[in-house]
Amino acid sequence: MAAAEAIVIGRVQSEEGLSDDPEDPDGISAFRITIDVLENLKGKAPAQLVVMNDNTSSRYAMATGEEHLLFLSQDGNRYWVNACGNSATRHEAEGLLKELRQLLRTKN
8 A cells, every 4th residue: 555656446448459569479568558537545646547558467457347446656657557466356355445445544
């Protein structure tokens, strides 16, 4: 929680495969994922943000229409999700979300 620049609940609006590496055998080197922010829990993420996901085994996979609890890091204007963090689908994160809300309330 402390390491995240922002923590949000978001819905995946779209996912676009990027083919900017001609050496990539599958043709997709990264994904540009547009997320509608439903709730800012920590930080001030914009109402809609774009997350860049390299097409590697360490990426945090998301699909259009899903809602996620996302622990975000930021590099300039670029956001990314640490796949080793606590990010999860909203359904999977119900218990964590309850605990997180409680922690954030006592912190403020």
